Amino acid sequence: MSDIELVNPVPVEEARPWLAAVSTALLGDPYDDDFSRRLARWTSDWIAERTWGARSSGRWVGTLATEPRRITVPGPDGGTGELAVDALTGVTVGVTHRRRGLLTRMITESLTAAKERGDAASILIAAEWPIYGRFGYAPAADDATYTYYSRHSGAAITPSGTGSVRQVDPAELGEHAHRIFAAARARRVGQVDRSELWWRRSLGLGGFERIGKTPNYYLREGSAGPDGVLAWRTTQDFELDGSLGAAEVVELVAANDDAYRDLWALLSGLDVIGKIRLPDRPVDEQVRWLLPDGRALKRTYSGDQTWLRLLDVPAALSARRYSVPGQLVIDVVGDSMGFADGRVLLEADGAAASCTRTEASADLRLSHRALAASYLGGRTLRQLAIGGGVEELRAGALVRADAMFGTGLAPWNATGF
Ligand SMILES: CC(=O)SCCNC(=O)CCNC(=O)[C@H](O)C(C)(C)COP(=O)(O)OP(=O)(O)OC[C@H]1O[C@@H](n2cnc3c(N)ncnc32)[C@H](O)[C@@H]1OP(=O)(O)O
Structure with a gap:
C-alpha cells in the first residue's frame, strides 16, 4: 500500500483513466460506445479542485468528486427555498484496494474542503446503505417506483381541459425544459437543481450525444405557455396474440396541477401498452387521487434516495x-x-x-x-x-x-x- 498516492486536484487531462476506474467499479464498461459519451459529460464541467483520486503504480484505484448543487428546502407558506450544497459523486475504490481506508481518506478531505468553503450540508445518492453513515450522512429523502396498469378498468384519467400536449423533438424540448423544471422543482422540498448544461447533456444537444434508447418527448402547454415535460420509451413490444407492450417513464415534470393531470392523461391513453413503469418518483405520487381506482397504480418499491450530512x-x-x-x-x-x-x-x-x-x-x-x-x-x-x-x-x-x-x-x- 505504500505506493498509493492520494491526488487532489485531479487535472482534466486525467479524466479518461479516472472515469474508467469509476466505470469499472460501478459495473459499467470503459470500452463500450457509451463510455466516450459519459466522458464528454464529465469533462464538460470538470472541477479539478473538487476531484480526488488514489493512484497506485500509475493506475487510478480510487475516485471521488463533488459538485456545487442547490437543493430545495422548506420555504414560507408551504413553498420552498434554496440551500447551496456540496454534492458527492463518482465514489469508487478498485476491488484490489478496498477496505484499506482509501474512501475514508478521500471523503475526510472532501468534507473538510466543503466545511472550509462554507457549505452548510453535503448530499449524495448512496449505492449501498452501510457505506456513508459513518461519515455523518443520513437518508433524508426517499423515492419510489410504480407500475401504472393503464388498461385497468379504473385507470383512465381525464385531461384538465386547460391546455394541450404535443410530441416534440429534443431540440424543441431543449428550449423549454430548463424553465419548466425550475418551476416544477420549486413545488417540492428535496429537489436538486438542473442546469441548462444538464438538459443539453440529457437531450443530446449542443454537441452531446444521448445515452441509451431515445425516449418519445412531449411538451404540455397551458395558457401561460409550456409547463410540462413527459418522456417515455417502450421496454416491451406488443404481440398480435393480445399481449400488451410495456413502457417506462423517463421524465414527468409538471409546473402546476393541470399540467400534471394532462401528462398522466396522455399516459392513460397510450394504446397497445398495458403497464407503465415509473422509477425515481415521489413516495406520495399524487395521481392516485385522480384515478377512479387508486389500485391501478402499484408502488413496487420505495426506499432511501438522497442522503444528507450537516456541516453547519x-x-x-x-x-x-x-x-x-x-x-x-x-x-x-x-x-x-x-x-x-x-x-x-x-x-x-x-x-x-x-x-x-x-x-x-x-x-x-x-x-x-x-x-x-x-x-x-x-x-x-x-x-x-x-x-x-x-x-x-x-x-x-x-x-x-x-x-x-x-x-x-x-x-x-x-x-x-
Ligand atoms: C455517492 C456515490 O458515488 S455512491 C457509489 C459508491 N461506490 C460503490 O458502491 C462502488 C463499489 N464499492 C466501492 O468502490 C468501495 O467498496 C467503496 C467506495 C464503497 C468503499 O471504499 P473503501 O476504500 O473500501 O472504504 P474504506 O476502506 O475507507 O471503508 C471504511 C469503512 O467502511 C466500511 N465499508 C465501506 N464500504 C462498505 C460497504 N459497501 N458495505 C459495508 N461497509 C462498507 C468498511 O468496512 C470500513 O469499516 P471499518 O472502518 O469498520 O473497517
Missing part, C-alpha cells in the same frame, strides 16, 4: 422555514469530525427563522445524523427515535419539533448526480 447546523436550520412557529434548544451531538456538534437555539415564526449558538438548557438532544434525516421534513423524530440519537429533555419538545420540521408533501429528488 446554524446555517442549515436558518436556511429553511418551519410549518408552525416555535422555539427549540437543540443539543447536537455525535459528530466525530466536530462539524455539526453544538447547542443551538432555533426560533421560527411563519415568515422567518433564525438559528444561533446558545448556552441555554436544551429541549432536545439529537445526534447530528437524526437531525440530518429529519432536516428536509421527510421523517419525524418520533419515527427515528427507535434507532437512538433522539432524546427529549423537556416534555412536549419532540411533538413540537416534529410539527415544526414537517412538510405537506414528502421530500423528493428527481435528479441523479
Whole structure:
C-alpha cells in the first residue's frame, strides 16, 4: 500500500483513466460506445479542485468528486427555498484496494474542503446503505417506483381541459425544459437543481450525444405557455396474440396541477401498452387521487434516495422555514469530525427563522445524523427515535419539533448526480 498516492486536484487531462476506474467499479464498461459519451459529460464541467483520486503504480484505484448543487428546502407558506450544497459523486475504490481506508481518506478531505468553503450540508445518492453513515450522512429523502396498469378498468384519467400536449423533438424540448423544471422543482422540498448544461447533456444537444434508447418527448402547454415535460420509451413490444407492450417513464415534470393531470392523461391513453413503469418518483405520487381506482397504480418499491450530512447546523436550520412557529434548544451531538456538534437555539415564526449558538438548557438532544434525516421534513423524530440519537429533555419538545420540521408533501429528488 505504500505506493498509493492520494491526488487532489485531479487535472482534466486525467479524466479518461479516472472515469474508467469509476466505470469499472460501478459495473459499467470503459470500452463500450457509451463510455466516450459519459466522458464528454464529465469533462464538460470538470472541477479539478473538487476531484480526488488514489493512484497506485500509475493506475487510478480510487475516485471521488463533488459538485456545487442547490437543493430545495422548506420555504414560507408551504413553498420552498434554496440551500447551496456540496454534492458527492463518482465514489469508487478498485476491488484490489478496498477496505484499506482509501474512501475514508478521500471523503475526510472532501468534507473538510466543503466545511472550509462554507457549505452548510453535503448530499449524495448512496449505492449501498452501510457505506456513508459513518461519515455523518443520513437518508433524508426517499423515492419510489410504480407500475401504472393503464388498461385497468379504473385507470383512465381525464385531461384538465386547460391546455394541450404535443410530441416534440429534443431540440424543441431543449428550449423549454430548463424553465419548466425550475418551476416544477420549486413545488417540492428535496429537489436538486438542473442546469441548462444538464438538459443539453440529457437531450443530446449542443454537441452531446444521448445515452441509451431515445425516449418519445412531449411538451404540455397551458395558457401561460409550456409547463410540462413527459418522456417515455417502450421496454416491451406488443404481440398480435393480445399481449400488451410495456413502457417506462423517463421524465414527468409538471409546473402546476393541470399540467400534471394532462401528462398522466396522455399516459392513460397510450394504446397497445398495458403497464407503465415509473422509477425515481415521489413516495406520495399524487395521481392516485385522480384515478377512479387508486389500485391501478402499484408502488413496487420505495426506499432511501438522497442522503444528507450537516456541516453547519446554524446555517442549515436558518436556511429553511418551519410549518408552525416555535422555539427549540437543540443539543447536537455525535459528530466525530466536530462539524455539526453544538447547542443551538432555533426560533421560527411563519415568515422567518433564525438559528444561533446558545448556552441555554436544551429541549432536545439529537445526534447530528437524526437531525440530518429529519432536516428536509421527510421523517419525524418520533419515527427515528427507535434507532437512538433522539432524546427529549423537556416534555412536549419532540411533538413540537416534529410539527415544526414537517412538510405537506414528502421530500423528493428527481435528479441523479
Ligand atoms: C455517492 C456515490 O458515488 S455512491 C457509489 C459508491 N461506490 C460503490 O458502491 C462502488 C463499489 N464499492 C466501492 O468502490 C468501495 O467498496 C467503496 C467506495 C464503497 C468503499 O471504499 P473503501 O476504500 O473500501 O472504504 P474504506 O476502506 O475507507 O471503508 C471504511 C469503512 O467502511 C466500511 N465499508 C465501506 N464500504 C462498505 C460497504 N459497501 N458495505 C459495508 N461497509 C462498507 C468498511 O468496512 C470500513 O469499516 P471499518 O472502518 O469498520 O473497517
